[in-house]
Amino acid sequence: MVPHEEATVHVLTHALHYGTGVFEGIRAYEAAGGTAVFRLKEHIDRMIRSAKAYCMDPPHTSDELVEACKELLRVNEFESAYIRPIMFLGLGALGLDPRNAEINTAIITWKWGAYLGEEGVLNGIRVKVSSWRRFSQDAFPNAKATGTYINSILAKLEAVNDGYDEAMLLNSDGTLSEGSGENVFLIRDGVVYTPPLSAGCLEGVTRDAVKTLLSDDGYTVVEKVFHRSDLYYCDELFMTGTAAEVTPVREVDNRTVGNGRPGPVTRRAQQIYADAYTGKLDAYSHWLHYV
Numbered sequence: 111m112v113p114h115e116e117a118t119v120h121v122l123t124h125a126l127h128y129g130t131g132v133f134e135g136i137r138a139y140e141a142a143g144g145t146a147v148f149r150l151k152e153h154i155d156r157m158i159r160s161a162k163a164y165c166m167d168p169p170h171t172s173d174e175l176v177e178a179c180k181e182l183l184r185v186n187e188f189e190s191a192y193i194r195p196i197m198f199l200g201l202g203a204l205g206l207d208p209r210n211a212e213i214n215t216a217i218i219t220w221k222w223g224a225y226l227g228e229e230g231v232l233n234g235i236r237v238k239v240s241s242w243r244r245f246s247q248d249a250f251p252n253a254k255a256t257g258t259y260i261n262s263i264l265a266k267l268e269a270v271n272d273g274y275d276e277a278m279l280l281n282s283d284g285t286l287s288e289g290s291g292e293n294v295f296l297i298r299d300g301v302v303y304t305p306p307l308s309a310g311c312l313e314g315v316t317r318d319a320v321k322t323l324l325s326d327d328g329y330t331v332v333e334k335v336f337h338r339s340d341l342y343y344c345d346e347l348f349m350t351g352t353a354a355e356v357t358p359v360r361e362v363d364n365r366t367v368g369n370g371r372p373g374p375v376t377r378r379a380q381q382i383y384a385d386a387y388t389g390k391l392d393a394y395s396h397w398l399h400y401v
């Protein structure tokens with residue numbers, strides 16, 4: 111446990127120069143039986159997969175990291191929180207051969223409210239299709255690596271500087287991939303769609319949760335390739351992520367989505383997702399890791 115002021119890194123940290131880190135974003139909520147981390151194991155396992163893609167040998171097991179996240183919340187006495195584990199190359203090698211660099215692991219936690227604003231959760235956000243394309247999967251593995259986020263940052267900056275709330279990225283084929291920090295869902299004629307992983311989107315834990323919850327709730331959920339105009343023609347559109355949770359989209363490229371109000375499927379997704387992470391649904395209690 112390190113106090114905020116002392117949680118620093120050296121300027122020769124490999125990851126600072128080359129983006130050689132992998133990380134996670136996880137949320138803990140006040141649930142029925144106390145504070146619980148939502149799908150903690152799935153997030154940690156994804157971080158370990160991401161490390162593998164970059165030939166980083168994690169110095170800790172999945173179980174140790176799971177326990178450390180919980181301990182950090184206990185020590186901070188947080189009832190709800192955002193948790194950011196990061197594994198990154200540190201000192202020992204500067205230059206592109208990273209094999210002699212040490213692997214550092216840190217877990218950070220802080221309070222993080224509505225990622226795209228309370229107003230966005232209630233009424234929906236305005237999204238711009240980015241002129242920057244999602245990096246292609248033959249350039250980077252599908253992993254949550256720090257370095258690849260400069261692609262998201264370019265898209266996000268363009269969107270916010272142009273007065274939008276969030277960016278939507280197409281991949282190099284021009285088909286829909288994901289948001290700068292979220293997966294995307296479209297609803298048309300009552301069917302729920304999301305792009306496949308082959309569209310270059312992150313294998314989102316929230317994406318999986320929402321697919322499962324809506325499908326168990328009786329909706330047909332289909333993975334499908336989409337083009338830009340599908341964003342204009344769908345009835346409802348929402349984005350998912352640990353930070354963003356389920357955030358409705360009310361406008362894309364200055365075109366109103368549906369009637370401009372979050373639709374019934376979006377509202378249902380928001381509701382059952384919240385019910386799941388607060389432990390109101392017994393069927394998904396295995397998703398909660400009580401601290």
Ligand code: PPE
Nearest residue numbers: 135290291292293312314315316351352353
């Ligand atoms: N795509 C991207 C590019 C992404 O960054 C995230 C999470 C997702 C999809 C959704 O993944 P999941 O959280 O497993 O459902 N973005 C994280 C961080 C954003 C940020 O640092 O800012 C998050 O939501 O925690």
